[in-house]
Amino acid sequence: IVGFTPISEHYKNNDDPEGLVECINDYLNRMTNIVLKNGGTVDKYMGDCIMAFWNAPLDVPEQQISAVTAAIKMQACLGLLNKELLSEGKLPINVGIGINSGPCVVGNMGSSQRFDYSCLGDAVNLASRLEGQTKDYGVNLIVGESVAINAMDVYDCVELDFVAVKGKSEGVRIFTLAGDKRTGRDADDFKTTSLKHQRYLSLYRAQDWDLATEVSEELQVEWPEFSEFYCLMKDRIEILRSETLPSDWDGVYRATSK
Numbered sequence: 001i002v003g004f005t006p007i008s009e010h011y012k013n014n015d016d017p018e019g020l021v022e023c024i025n026d027y028l029n030r031m032t033n034i035v036l037k038n039g040g041t042v043d044k045y046m047g048d049c050i051m052a053f054w055n056a057p058l059d060v061p062e063q064q065i066s067a068v069t070a071a072i073k074m075q076a077c078l079g080l081l082n083k084e085l086l087s088e089g090k091l092p093i094n095v096g097i098g099i100n101s102g103p104c105v106v107g108n109m110g111s112s113q114r115f116d117y118s119c120l121g122d123a124v125n126l127a128s129r130l131e132g133q134t135k136d137y138g139v140n141l142i143v144g145e146s147v148a149i150n151a152m153d154v155y156d157c158v159e160l161d162f163v164a165v166k167g168k169s170e171g172v173r174i175f176t177l178a179g180d181k182r183t184g185r186d187a188d189d190f191k192t193t194s195l196k197h198q199r200y201l202s203l204y205r206a207q208d209w210d211l212a213t214e215v216s217e218e219l220q221v222e223w224p225e226f227s228e229f230y231c232l233m234k235d236r237i238e239i240l241r242s243e244t245l246p247s248d249w250d251g252v253y254r255a256t257s258k
Contacts, residue, residue: 001048001049001094002094002095002134002135002140003094004047007020007093008020010091011023023085023090026081027048027093028045028048031050031074031077032050034074034077035052038066038067038069039054039066039070040052041054041117043116043117043118043119052070053104053124054066064099064101065151065155068154068155071097071141072180074097078095096131096134096140096141097131097134097141097142098127098129098130098131098134098142099143099147100123100124100127100130100143100144100146100147101146101150102146104119104121104123105119106118106119123144126144126168127144129168129255129258130142130143130144130165133165133255136232136257137174137176137229137232138226138229138232139160139176139228139229141176142160143175144173144174145174148175151177155177155181156180157177157178158176158226159198160175160176161173161174161253162174162205162250162251162253163252163253164252164254166258171250178223178225178226193219193223196215196219197219200216203215204233207245207249209237209241216234217234236253
């Protein structure tokens with residue numbers, strides 16, 4: 001959950017701690033059902049966070065697509081839940097979701113007194129970092145490159161950045177989703193806007209700040225669902241203008257927060 005503190009304070013100010021527990025349990029129950037129905041395994045709950053993985057203990061065909069599908073259905077379900085919360089005078093819930101794929105170690109892990117069936121590995125750590133970056137990029141879902149490659153036949157994937165998340169020295173390409181190719185929407189419109197977005201990224205990485213800003217302002221109007229992303233990138237450009245970057249700058253942004 002993004003912005004959990006205001007939600008917690010809302011229930012505290014109304015002297016309703018039981019209400020907070022009921023709200024979070026309702027949220028976790030709905031989200032968990034979606035994960036399970038789409039082939040996922042719930043690893044653990046960490047407060048208001050759900051950690052889940054696919055392809056273990058049983059093989060899951062097209063595991064990346066199943067995970068992305070679960071994420072999209074979770075967002076749709078959250079929209080319905082928020083309508084209920086608002087009708088009751090309660091604060092809505094916003095979430096950030098990170099999805100990544102790669103080799104992991106999966107099995108029973110822990111101590112001789114207590115253990116969990118869980119997964120470990122660099123791919124798992126990156127998934128957690130991607131979830132944390134959603135608030136910095138103004139989107140509620142970020143997926144790694146391997147997920148985007150495997151899901152792009154079903155979903156429209158949009159590259160956001162080339163970023164070295166906190167704790168990592170190498171940059172990775174990160175993506176979000178713009179829609180489901182099976183819904184019958186206008187594919188030509190998406191292709192036109194997507195090409196313009198790719199041009200924007202090329203200009204940004206070439207340090208053509210003025211033209212990149214101009215294109216991003218056009219995209220804010222044409223692609224309003226990513227308006228916050230373009231605003232955030234515009235602010236970043238203003239910071240980069242004041243810095244002396246090497247001519248061979250590779251465009252990697254080094255994140256300073258998790």
